Amino acid sequence: xxxxxxxxxxxxxxxxxxxxxxxxxxxxxxxxxxxxxxxxxxxxxxxxxxxxxxxxxxxxxxxxxxxxxxxxxxxxxxxxxxxxxxxxxxxxxxxxxxxxxxxxxxxxxxxxxxxxxxxxxxxxxxxxxxxxxxxxxxxxxxxxxxxxxxxxxxxxxxxxxxxxxxxxxxxxxxxxxxxxxxxxxxxxxxxxxxxxxxxxxxxxxxxxxxxxxxxxxxxxxxxxxxxxxxxxxxxxxxxxxxxxxxxxxxxxxxxxxxxxxxxxxx
Numbered sequence: 001x002x003x004x005x006x007x008x009x010x011x012x013x014x015x016x017x018x019x020x021x022x023x024x025x026x027x028x029x030x031x032x033x034x035x036x037x038x039x040x041x042x043x044x045x046x047x048x049x050x051x052x053x054x055x056x057x058x059x060x061x062x063x064x065x066x067x068x069x070x071x072x073x074x075x076x077x078x079x080x081x082x083x084x085x086x087x088x089x090x091x092x093x094x095x096x097x098x099x100x101x102x103x104x105x106x107x108x109x110x111x112x113x114x115x116x117x118x119x120x121x122x123x124x125x126x127x128x129x130x131x132x133x134x135x136x137x138x139x140x141x142x143x144x145x146x147x148x149x150x151x152x153x154x155x156x157x158x159x160x161x162x163x164x165x166x167x168x169x170x171x172x173x174x175x176x177x178x179x180x181x182x183x184x185x186x187x188x189x190x191x192x193x194x195x196x197x198x199x200x201x202x203x204x205x206x207x208x209x210x211x212x213x214x215x216x217x218x219x220x221x222x223x224x225x226x227x228x229x230x231x232x233x234x235x236x237x238x239x240x241x242x243x244x245x246x247x248x249x250x251x252x253x254x255x256x257x258x259x260x261x262x263x264x265x266x
Contacts (some may be wrong), residue, residue, distance in 0.1 A: 018157035
């Protein structure tokens with residue numbers, strides 16, 4: 001993988017399936033250094049606050065996942081990573097030349113008790129008018145099935161937004177069992193890109209090693225959110241290109257409901 005972005009074949013795969021794995025986007029030594037940086041950050045954070053982010057619907061499992069929003073404000077290594085041309089070229093292949101940051105989030109699934117993520121779409125948390133939002137998961141260590149790798153329902157982005165009524169906006173497990181989703185195992189240095197409408201989740205880390213990732217959510221800067229939600233300190237930073245709107249793109253309904261047709265209620 002170079003800074004040239006996705007090939008035509010990779011673009012077709014992404015368009016059809018709603019995700020793509022970029023193998024070896026980072027060399028092993030860089031991934032290892034970033035893993036160490038992530039764990040050092042977690043060690044510092046626990047001295048100041050609780051960083052467990054296990055979902056409400058799986059609290060009964062007694063599992064844990066450590067997290068941190070906006071990691072680029074805690075370490076320059078992460079600041080450099082999210083503007084790395086090897087990364088932004090792929091994002092631009094999907095979104096277009098102008099790539100704007102929505103937020104970042106580090107996750108560490110501890111060994112043997114790393115919490116699962118129920119199946120869900122990202123759409124309910126920050127719906128946008130044109131659905132240009134994508135996510136990327138940097139893998140800083142290997143993520144085989146037993147470490148709770150991400151799983152997808154290929155092509156599910158074509159369903160559009162799905163109405164949900166669970167407290168955490170996850171999908172009903174009886175309709176979307178995580179065991180039926182396609183595992184997407186990854187190696188250290190791999191980066192997975194996916195549409196925010198693609199149904200995804202991940203299993204428990206039952207292995208003896210931690211699973212360490214960085215999630216980056218991005219969008220076209222001219223794609224307005226339906227409402228002000230999930231705002232973050234780093235939101236609006238340009239990772240590639242420019243913001244043609246000069247930061248004038250605002251939420252369509254600052255405090256209101258998402259229109260019915262946009263929420264899949266029609």
